[in-house]
Amino acid sequence: MDPDNQALIKRIVDEIGGDDLVVMLGAADAEAVEVAAETVRDGDPAWVGPLAGVQLGLPVLHVFEDEVKDQADDGVYEAQIGFFEMTLDVDEVKAAMKRARGDA
Amino acid sequence: MELKGKKVVALGERDSVPGEAIAEVARSAGAEVIEIRTECFV
Numbered sequence: 001m002d003p004d005n006q007a008l009i010k011r012i013v014d015e016i017g018g019d020d021l022v023v024m025l026g027a028a029d030a031e032a033v034e035v036a037a038e039t040v041r042d043g044d045p046a047w048v049g050p051l052a053g054v055q056l057g058l059p060v061l062h063v064f065e066d067e068v069k070d071q072a073d074d075g076v077y078e079a080q081i082g083f084f085e086m087t088l089d090v091d092e093v094k095a096a097m098k099r100a101r102g103d104a
Numbered sequence: 105m106e107l108k109g110k111k112v113v114a115l116g117e118r119d120s121v122p123g124e125a126i127a128e129v130a131r132s133a134g135a136e137v138i139e140i141r142t143e144c145f146v
Contacts, residue, residue: 002143004141005115005141005143008113008139008141009113012113012138012139016111016138020109020110020111021110021111021112021113022105022107022110022111022112022113022135023112023113023115024112024113024114024115024126024129024130025115025116025126026114026115026116026117026120026121026122026123026125026126027115027116027117027120027121027143028117028119028120028121029120032117036115059105061105063121063125063126063129064121067105068107068129068130068133071106071107071108071133071134072129072130072132072133073132073133076128076129076131076132077129077132079128080125080126080128080129081121081125081129084120084121084125088120088121
């Protein structure tokens with residue numbers, strides 16, 4: 001995960017705490033998704049960014065996951081995400097999120 | 105996890121789903137979007 005985004009998340013948690021905070025991803029690359037999910041939960045696996053050694057334990061969802069789609073307004077979801085669902089590998093992203101959570 | 109009432113940080117990508125699209129979806133689910141970013145790897 002980009003060090004700037006790591007710094008952003010660390011700042012937000014420092015300011016308002018991690019309660020009720022959710023990180024929602026939009027990346028299509030499976031490895032990037034896994035690394036991002038791991039970073040905000042367990043810390044930066046590369047040990048280079050601001051979250052190195054920082055276990056925030058934040059919940060992470062990807063916008064492609066059913067857990068998000070089922071709660072979103074159907075019209076909004078179709079308008080904002082429908083195109084990307086057709087052009088990107090949704091199943092691969094979902095599998096990556098499962099691996100990141102240890103469900104796979 | 106129920107998104108209603110949650111504070112969402114939307115981290116998108118320019119070459120996939122942008123942060124603003126994630127934010128719109130999160131808001132429609134009743135979440136409060138507190139930060140939006142769209143990463144660019146180019």
